[in-house]
């Protein structure tokens with residue numbers, strides 16, 4: 140990753156100037172971390188705005204993006220390292236932000252040690268004040284005495300006696316997340332893949348576009364520079380650049396969508412529905428990626444989609460995201476899926492892309508692993524059960540419901556499906572594998588369900604279960 144200071148900011152011989160001004164790439168990175176901390180912002184949402192404010196493009200924008208993503212994603216481990224270098228454990232939050240950015244440059248960005256330290260000191264002066272500059276200098280000098288692996292050896296528990304504790308430090312995931320992912324992998328017979336999964340969570344995902352059928356073709360997207368996706372016939376992995384610069388994306392005929400999410404919509408559309416097939420429902424549609432793909436697919440089946448979402452502002456996002464595929468839409472409504480406004484049995488096929496912990500999408504949401512807690516499941520799982528039950532009620536006999544989560548956590552996947560099946564005698568679980576014959580190695584925790592994995596499929600860890608009303 141190119142360091143902006145390496146291009147004209149330093150003196151010949153590599154020594155940094157004593158009174159350098161801070162480069163905009165690092166100022167921008169700090170500003171994003173501050174927004175994440177103070178405003179509870181999502182790094183990936185706030186980043187484009189901050190890049191624009193600082194006039195950053197190309198390699199400088201890429202530097203800032205990696206700096207932010209890495210520092211936020213690995214903050215748990217970086218904080219341990221920083222704390223081990225402090226005489227007193229208390230640290231002002233602003234200073235911690237600067238140190239997280241400094242540590243990421245030292246450990247993961249191949250920024251020369253002197254540049255990582257001196258720019259962090261300058262950043263402290265510029266954004267925090269002169270006072271803590273000496274502390275930042277001293278801490279980063281200590282951090283730089285050994286590399287990431289050395290610090291993990293020094294700080295992590297023994298992997299033999301505490302494997303989850305070791306992985307939590309080595310791969311910067313909260314311990315409860317490590318335990319939940321280990322359990323989910325083991326349920327599919329993949330207990331030995333934990334390290335690979337945690338590594339994949341720490342690698343920034345490539346940007347994948349979807350060409351919405353009938354409105355854009357894959358060839359049109361390939362012309363923008365990229366290659367075909369691995370699993371979805373509508374996917375193109377963008378080689379680089381801003382997706383919104385692709386005209387089909389700007390016009391809503393294409394969109395940014397992980398292949399796992401594309402497969403969820405494709406699986407629902409591929410299911411056999413004995414009898415009529417005109418009325419499709421997306422019960423939890425916001426912000427609308429899957430609704431847009433379903434609405435693009437529906438006309439070919441002679442169907443139209445109702446997109447429903449509880450939160451009005453997210454329903455508005457669905458309306459915007461589906462503007463180019465309106466011929467496949469009945470409409471977009473803001474409605475609580477647990478108290479439906481439609482009559483029972485009104486739909487032929489229904490998607491429940493349930494609100495979930497999101498632990499399958501950690502690659503693209505750097506801060507989310509540190510915000511979620513195990514207690515979140517206490518509210519999510521009952522809601523997921525209710526939404527799935529409500530979706531089944533909305534489906535006519537013979538129709539299908541696809542239940543999906545962007546989480547592999549067993550309570551949210553196998554647990555919810557098993558509970559709902561046990562509570563009803565008018566539903567059966569069917570084999571979802573034939574819906575996506577191109578997919579390999581995706582057996583889920585219950586027979587017939589599918590589980591995608593970032594380290595295996597290069598997608599988010601989507602879970603899919605196909606249920607049919609009897």
Ligand SMILES: C[S@@+](CC[C@H](N)C(=O)[O-])C[C@H]1O[C@@H](n2cnc3c(N)ncnc32)[C@H](O)[C@@H]1O
Pocket residue numbers: 400422423424425426427428429430447448449450453474475476477492493494495545
């Ligand atoms: C995982 S997201 C759906 C993502 C969406 N399918 C897509 O592809 O863009 C879950 C959504 O469910 C919504 N939601 C939460 N509770 C709901 C409820 N009771 N009824 C309907 N939607 C709900 C959330 O606001 C959120 O937008």
